[in-house]
Amino acid sequence: MTTFNPHAEGEIVEAVQWAVAEQAPVEIVGQGSKRDLGRPLQTEHTIMLSGYSGVTLYEPDELVLGARAGTPIAELEALLAANGQAFQFEPMDYGPLLGKLAGQGSLGGLLATNLCGPRSLKSGSARDHVLGVRVVSGRGELFKSGGRVVKNVTGYDLSKGMANSWGTLGIATEITFKVLPAPETETTLVIRGLADDEAGRAMAIAMGSSGEVASAAHLPINVAGRVLDGALNGEASTVLRLEGFAPSVADRVAMLKGLLASAGTIDTISGERSRKLWQEIRDVVPFADGTERPVWRVSMVPMEAYKLVASLRMGAAVDAYYDWQGGLVWLRMEGEPEAEAVRALVRKYGGGHATLVRAPTSIRAALPVFEPQPASLAALSKRLKQQFDPSGILNPGRMVAGV
Structure with a gap:
């Protein structure tokens, strides 16, 4: 078992190149606050990015902030607050829901999981505010996408493509975000x-x-x-x-x-x-109860959400509340995850996505944690993985078994 603790970008490149040469899958970890999200990994080797931290660029007048991947979000938010600014998409903190301390998330994890909060209705998510990113691909190659200005017309923006990739396409080493004044x-x-x-x-x-x-x-x-x-x-x-x-x-x-x-x-x-x-x-504090009772994050048509909850309650013990005008439903199940029932009702009431964000390891290994993709989209995702990580060494199976 090998654990890499890089403190320089070149060391991250070397760690990935070693993994490629050895055909040794690795888990990518920032501060570890979201380690229990997604399907459980079975990798012997780890690249820990917590030591690769620090602000690389901050120009308050230009509304631009850049930092290394392992930088704690809490540290960046404190810096922004001192200057009357904020991440407008208010990234959520999964730590308490997953039984960990608050304030431990990293900037790399923020982008990889495309975090956002209640203001997402107006402001979008992390991918809507990222300006540029430096990435080490699963080939062990370093590339840069995007820039440090709001307007970027260079074509397809791979910096946005890294959002919601859950560390399966590449390792973002440095990320630049647009920031905005905090509300008065x-x-x-x-x-x-x-x-x-x-x-x-x-x-x-x-x-x-x-x-x-x-x-x-x-x-x-x-x-x-x-x-x-x-x-x-x-x-x-x-x-x-x-x-x-x-x-x-x-x-x-x-x-x-x-x-x-x-x-x-x-x-x-x-x-x-x-x-x-x-x-x-x-931060889903109402369900941060120190247990592993299954919690779902369901994105769906706002005016249909209450129907889904009412229908679920006819056959299962479930607690729920609604964000995003009802377009985001947080569900806590008292017993089994009821995956088939949840997803069937999402389809019945207009469609959407249901993600199992908390459950025991054995359950996360046995169920599709993320909403299963249609065949055409799944094929595209597999081709994208093949392009960025042909050896399948980065967080293999984190999102989908075998990918």
Whole structure:
């Protein structure tokens, strides 16, 4: 068993070239916070990137930040916050959900898993903000894609192709991101007591208005008590986040209160408490219970999500809450993962993607963790893997068995 701990880009290249020469599959690890995501690997060798860390470029006036792959996200977010800036896509932290400490994720893992948060409705995910990347392919070759400017017209952007590749195509050694000013003011409207279907309609009205809602989520009664240290009093809570300059936020709050007056009692949460609420929604804190009970991340048609949950509850014990206006459903199963039932219902209610993000190792080894691809797309993915990693040495089988 060999563990590489590179501190220079050339050492990463050498480690991959050794793996190619030896035909020895390797696991790619940053800080290890997402190591239990995806299918379990059976590799004897590891390339640990935690020692390859540090900011390589930061120009606040140009809204550009670059860093090495092993750099902790928490370190970068602190740097940005000190300059009144942020990653606009607010990358989630999987650590607590997977039984690990918060704040341990790395920049390389952020891109590889294409992280995002509740603001994704307006701001997209990591792939929408990456400007450039340096990558060591599975051939042991170093290449660069993209640049350090917002406008890039060089053709197909491989820097975006690295997003959501889960370390199976190459090792991103250095990544450059677009950053943006952090919102000056944040206020969250809390509508009390709505059923899941009523919440879906209220969120649709809010998102379709001129209120410029940045995030919309619904926490059913059995989830609402697990955020903000119980401050929501265990009442079903539909939450709408507004951001921007204080006068604009105040005007939009008043407008939305009038627009949604018939929905029920509406409270407001502001400042740090609002930020804490959305961080807990983002990081799935309601289900970060120290267990391995199966947790699904389901992306689907927003107005159909409550139907999926209701149908599941007819045959299984399931807890759920809704982000992205209902387009992202977090499900915690009390027993078996119910993979076939979950995916059949996703297809029934408009289609989407269901990813098993937490489960015991034996279950993750036996089930398709990621949404199975149609044959044509699966063939394309296999050809892409062949181009970047013909020997199949980088995180083999992490996403799909045998690929």
